[in-house]
Amino acid sequence: MPDEALLxxxxxxxxxxxxxxxxxxxxxxxxATLTGVLKAMGVDASSPERIELALAHVEDxxxxxxxxxxxxxxxxxxxxxxxxVTDGDPVTLTIELDPESGGGRREVEQTxxxxxxxxxxxxxxxxxxxxxxxxxxxxxxxxxxxxxxARARSVLVVTPEKLALPAALDGGRLWxxxxxxxxxxxxxxxxVGDLVxxxxxxxxAGELDADFLLINPLHAAEPVAPMAPSPYxxxxxxxxxxxxVRPEAVPEAAYLAAAxxxxxxxAAEPVAxxxxxxxxxxxxxxxxxxRSALEVxxxxxxxxxxxxxxxxxVAEQGAGLDTFALWSALAEEYGSESIPAHLQDPSSDAVAAxxxxxxxxxxxxxxxxWVADEQLxxxxxxxxxxxxxxxxxxxxxxxxxxxGADVWALGDVLxxxxxxxxxxDMYNQQGQNWSQxxxxxxxxxxxxxxxxxxxxxTVLRHAGAIRIDHVIGLFRLWWVPQGAGADEGAYVRYDHExxxxxxxxxxxxxxxxxxxxxxxVVEPWVRDYLTTRGILGTSVLWFEKTEGGDPLPPQDxxxxxxxxxxxxxxxxxxxxxxxEHVAIxxxxxxxxxxxxxxxxxxxxxxxxxxxxxHDRGLISGDPSEREIVEGMHRYVMATPSVLIGVALTDxxxxxxxxxxxxxxxxxxxxxxxxxDSSGQLVLTDDLFxxxxxxxxxxxxxx
Numbered sequence: 158m159p160d161e162a163l164l165x166x167x168x169x170x171x172x173x174x175x176x177x178x179x180x181x182x183x184x185x186x187x188x189a190t191l192t193g194v195l196k197a198m199g200v201d202a203s204s205p206e207r208i209e210l211a212l213a214h215v216e217d218x219x220x221x222x223x224x225x226x227x228x229x230x231x232x233x234x235x236x237x238x239x240x241x242v243t244d245g246d247p248v249t250l251t252i253e254l255d256p257e258s259g260g261g262r263r264e265v266e267q268t269x270x271x272x273x274x275x276x277x278x279x280x281x282x283x284x285x286x287x288x289x290x291x292x293x294x295x296x297x298x299x300x301x302x303x304x305x306x307a308r309a310r311s312v313l314v315v316t317p318e319k320l321a322l323p324a325a326l327d328g329g330r331l332w333x334x335x336x337x338x339x340x341x342x343x344x345x346x347x348x349v350g351d352l353v354x355x356x357x358x359x360x361x362a363g364e365l366d367a368d369f370l371l372i373n374p375l376h377a378a379e380p381v382a383p384m385a386p387s388p389y390x391x392x393x394x395x396x397x398x399x400x401x402v403r404p405e406a407v408p409e410a411a412y413l414a415a416a417x418x419x420x421x422x423x424a425a426e427p428v429a430x431x432x433x434x435x436x437x438x439x440x441x442x443x444x445x446x447x448r449s450a451l452e453v454x455x456x457x458x459x460x461x462x463x464x465x466x467x468x469x470x471v472a473e474q475g476a477g478l479d480t481f482a483l484w485s486a487l488a489e490e491y492g493s494e495s496i497p498a499h500l501q502d503p504s505s506d507a508v509a510a511x512x513x514x515x516x517x518x519x520x521x522x523x524x525x526x527w528v529a530d531e532q533l534x535x536x537x538x539x540x541x542x543x544x545x546x547x548x549x550x551x552x553x554x555x556x557x558x559x560x561g562a563d564v565w566a567l568g569d570v571l572x573x574x575x576x577x578x579x580x581x582d583m584y585n586q587q588g589q590n591w592s593q594x595x596x597x598x599x600x601x602x603x604x605x606x607x608x609x610x611x612x613x614x615t616v617l618r619h620a621g622a623i624r625i626d627h628v629i630g631l632f633r634l635w636w637v638p639q640g641a642g643a644d645e646g647a648y649v650r651y652d653h654e655x656x657x658x659x660x661x662x663x664x665x666x667x668x669x670x671x672x673x674x675x676x677x678v679v680e681p682w683v684r685d686y687l688t689t690r691g692i693l694g695t696s697v698l699w700f701e702k703t704e705g706g707d708p709l710p711p712q713d714x715x716x717x718x719x720x721x722x723x724x725x726x727x728x729x730x731x732x733x734x735x736x737e738h739v740a741i742x743x744x745x746x747x748x749x750x751x752x753x754x755x756x757x758x759x760x761x762x763x764x765x766x767x768x769x770x771h772d773r774g775l776i777s778g779d780p781s782e783r784e785i786v787e788g789m790h791r792y793v794m795a796t797p798s799v800l801i802g803v804a805l806t807d808x809x810x811x812x813x814x815x816x817x818x819x820x821x822x823x824x825x826x827x828x829x830x831x832x833d834s835s836g837q838l839v840l841t842d843d844l845f846x847x848x849x850x851x852x853x854x855x856x857x858x859x
Contacts (some may be wrong), residue, residue, distance in 0.1 A: 159188040162208045167191045169215045170198055171598055171650035173633070179582040179678055186647040193638025194647050197574030198597065217277045220284075223302050223309035226603040228289075229351040229655040231318050235291045237268065240302050241405060244274040244283035248304030252289075252313060255296030257666075262617055265289060265300075266444060287315075295662060297610070312605035316658030317665050320691030321755040322799075325368065325546035326670075332794075332801040332857045333550065334362050334808070337725065337815050338390070338401065340436060340831045341805065343841035345403075348431030348443040352532035353403040354841050355549070361844055363543025365854040369622055370540060371550040373725070373827075375401055375533070377562070379493040379524065380448075380485045382441035386827040387816075389626065390593065392493065392561030396481050397533065397611045399525040400440060404450040407528050410456035417453050435838055437828035452527075455521055461751040470527045477566075477611055482522035484562040485510070493502030494560045503566055516596030530618065537619040547621030547670060553613075555627045556593030567608050569600045575636040578643045582677060585816045585819050586749040588643030595634050598651050606659055617667035623718070628673030628692070631656040632683055657690050672719045672800070676700060683713075692799065695720040698793055699727065701760075706762075708769040711795035720798035722789045722807060725815050730786050731834055732812035734763060741814060745823045782834070783810070783849060787856050794857065803857060808850040 159167070163173055171830070172194050175185045192202045200215075201207045201515045219225070222779065223241055242248045250265040270286040287338040298313040325331060336358060341350040343357065361715040362370050376391030377398045378384045384393070391398070396573045404410060404421060413421065415718060428446040431439065459467065471478060480503055487508075488497050499507050540548035556577050557563040564571050571594040601609065617623060625631070632653040637646040647769075664671045672693045675684055684694055696718045701709035714720060723730050739759045743752045767785065770776045773795075775788035786807055793801055806815070810833045817824040833849075844850055 159186070160205075162212065162305065163188060163191055163202060166200070166202055166208050166212050166215070167195065167647075168578070169212065170195060170200060170207070172636075173648040176580065176648050177570060177678065184580070187645070190638060190641065190645055190647050193641060194575060194636050194649060197572050197636065197638060198599070199569075202426050217275075220275050220277045220282050223307045224300055224311040226310045227314065227605050227655065228300065229314045229316060229433070229606075229652070229658050230289060230293070231658065231664075232293075232295055232315055233318060234292055236289055237270065238265070238287045238289060238300065239272075240279050240285045240287060241282050241308065242285060242304050243306035244281040246283070246304050246306045248285050248307050249304055250287045250365055251301045252293070253299040253301065255298050256296065258294040258296035263290065263293070279592065287352075288480045295665070301331070309785070312607075314606070314659060314662065315653070316662045317691070320661040320671060321690065321713075322663055322691065323546065323668075323670060326799050330799045330801065331546055332544075332803065333367045333371060333547070334358070334365075334805050335371040335721065335725075335802045336373075336805040336829070337388075337831075338372045338375070339440075339816065339827070340829060341841055341844075342432040342830060343530045344362050344432060345405075346432045346841075347403075347425055348428040348434070349400060349438055349440060349449055350841070351401045351403045352529070353406050355401075355533075356536040358844075359536055359540030359545065359548065360543050361841075363540065363545050364845070365851070366544070366858050367803075368546035369548065369550045369800070369856070370545070371622075371624060372552065373553045374554045374626075376554055376557075378440070379494060379558075379561070380444075380489050384440045384444055385558060386438075386440060388552075388827060389450035390556075390558050390591070391554060392484075392488075392558050393481060393563045393566075394554055394557055395477060395563070396526055397529040399451070399529050400444050402447065402451065402529050402532060404447060404454055405531055407458065407464070410454050412457050413453065417456075420453050421450045424453075432840065433838060435830065435832065435836065437825040438830055439828075451525065452521065455524055460551060467527050468525070470530065471523060471688065474526070474615075475611075478523060479519070480566045481562050482526070483512050483515070484565050485522040486518035487511060488562075489518060490515065494566070501565065526841070530779065532748065533619045538620070541621070545621070549620055550622035550624055550672070551616050551620045552624045552671075553616055553626060555591065555630050556595065559592055559594050564606075570597055570604050570608050571595070572597050572636075574639045575646075576639075577753075578628070578635050578637045578646060580635055580675065581644050587747070587819065588646070589819055590637050590643040595636055595649070596651070602655070606655060609656065610659055610663060613663040614667075614804075617663055617669050620667065620669050622670035623664065623674060624672045624674060624695075625660070625692075626674050628675055628687070629679055629683065630678070631660070631673075653686070657687070657692065661690055661692070670800075676724070688717055696720040696796075696798060697724050697727075698722045698789060699733065699766075707765050708792075711792060714796035714798050715800060716797040718798045719800040719802050720793050720796050721802040721804065722786075722793055723804050725804075726818050728814040729806035729811045731782050731807070731810055732791060733813065734782065734785060735812065736760070736763075737812060737814065741817055741824070745817065745820055747817075747819050783852075786810075787801065787853055789842065790853060790856050794859075801857065803853065805831065805844075805850075808853045809839045809844075809847060810849055811839075827835065 195202045252263040265287045272284040274283045338350045373388040377396045577593045581588045633648040770788040
């Protein structure tokens with residue numbers, strides 16, 4: 158058991174000593190877990206003496222700083238800012254206002270708040286307290302402290318009290334499609350769904366009177382094989398995977414010489430045929446072909462106007478884009494997980510020399526982000542032009558690959574000695590380890606939350622809405638220390654006021670709706686807090702139940718949520734009704750209870766669902782699978798929820814799961830092409846005349 162000193166140290170760093178399990182029992186973290194999590198934070202708790210030193214350090218740290226590294230305040234609110242100087246010295250505090258908010262300079266008044274001085278490192282330090290004015294505009298401002306013994310600056314962020322919902326949701330509701338883009342291929346695709354297919358899906362959704370199109374994260378993966386198939390394990394969350402670029406849609410492709418056009422056609426031939434292949438999607442083969450074709454298009458000289466547009470994009474994205482392009486060039490040269498040790502510091506002379514040597518490849522990877530951004534912008538523009546209220550709803554993954562661009566570029570802002578996961582629950586009874594390094598709470602604040610802000614800005618560039626996967630991670634994350642099992646972790650708390658506030662600020666500036674995926678074990682107050690900040694939640698029909706285990710009556714659903722029948726971590730509804738969620742876990746050895754027990758529980762759950770549908774007159778006495786699926790969507794439509802999502806897999810009768818949590822190579826996660834109930838592939842071209850899809854859309858529009 159952890160002793161009192163270790164518990165105090167853990168609390169000082171936001172590490173929770175216990176948590177409530179999925180079945181309502183109190184779980185306590187072991188001393189080894191707490192020590193391991195603290196070690197990942199750079200805190201040595203290996204002995205009683207080390208713990209006492211660490212406690213003294215954490216208590217003195219605020220006094221060593223002139224200013225807090227970041228101050229976050231809500232619009233209209235007022236907070237006190239502590240400024241630490243040599244005791245008795247004068248000091249002033251000024252604000253440089255965000256140019257996007259009008260710019261300017263404001264003086265801050267000192268308040269008469271006495272705090273006992275403190276001696277730190279042999280120096281007697283006093284605290285001056287300043288009250289920020291309540292009329293500061295929204296934005297990213299800077300604080301400047303000046304005095305004989307103090308000169309410092311820090312970030313001041315003023316965030317919205319509440320993110321306003323769009324006019325389209327004022328007293329109404331919207332429905333939309335949910336799709337895994339890579340799986341939705343057309344006859345012109347290169348073996349994987351791409352951004353032109355996304356534009357076509359937007360046209361289709363508009364024709365069906367849908368108002369949004371939720372897609373999987375488009376975050377960048379490795380630039381060389383093997384490319385991680387999971388869109389939720391990217392190398393960076395800030396930039397786009399160029400795998401989704403359609404080479405022929407790049408404007409310069411129209412000006413290829415005949416010989417170069419032939420090269421592009423040759424590259425396309427073998428992978429274009431993959432769009433008709435029912436087997437697992439092979440990203441590595443597709444990317445190899447696309448990269449060779451895109452290199453040919455890249456060689457076409459840009460017009461003066463196009464060069465100006467590229468330059469503007471590069472300037473807007475700043476150093477982050479150049480760093481990512483440099484990492485991509487290094488990963489291509491050495492392998493994404495084999496970049497030499499002497500090239501692990503992006504600011505080193507060795508890396509600068511490599512940048513000069515690989516300048517052309519850095520330019521190529523920069524150009525790829527530009528053309529991807531253009532095609533993404535075209536898809537969103539097309540969606541809105543075809544009548545959708547929101548257009549594309551992007552998805553933000555929880556984290557990144559443990560050996561990737563963000564880990565290489567962001568330094569101590571990402572933790573190295575622990576990974577993110579989830580404690581055991583009824584669907585993942587052994588817990589989950591997602592192998593992703595978490596944000597370091599202290600270092601993220603020290604960086605002024607800029608890596609978080611920059612990531613949000615890129616994802617929101619061409620979005621009408623954004624879904625935050627595992628939004629609870631902005632409050633606390635389940636850290637699994639290196640070498641521990643997924644069930645041997647502990648929760649680490651984050652400054653949710655800062656993270657949610659910044660999210661609301663960036664979404665408001667982008668004009669986007671925010672949906673937080675708040676499934677699983679959630680502290681009761683969290684959902685209320687998100688609602689007060691204008692962040693919508695999520696409800697999944699299979700998970701919403703009464704205390705007795707029956708489906709929750711529609712009228713008892715929350716209003717401010719995205720309500721759906723299913724989610725990408727479950728088999729599509731047709732498969733779930735057939736017990737595929739049990740069968741797949743049995744095949745893969747993921748059950749911790751006898752299969753007969755789990756299967757009986759699944760059958761009971763199905764029977765209760767059918768009874769609830771029948772009692773409401775939503776299905777007949779002997780319903781077909783299609784009738785049940787449509788009945789379940791009618792059930793969700795009877796809720797007050799403002800957003801209703803329809804999985805494209807449900808709309809065509811697909812049975813296979815896209816992802817089985819808790820597996821890596823055991824199942825073809827994120828590689829399953831869209832097919833119907835008979836296993837016949839469904840291409841984007843076919844969706845426009847798909848009778849089952851149109852029938853389900855009619856249910857939603859009724």
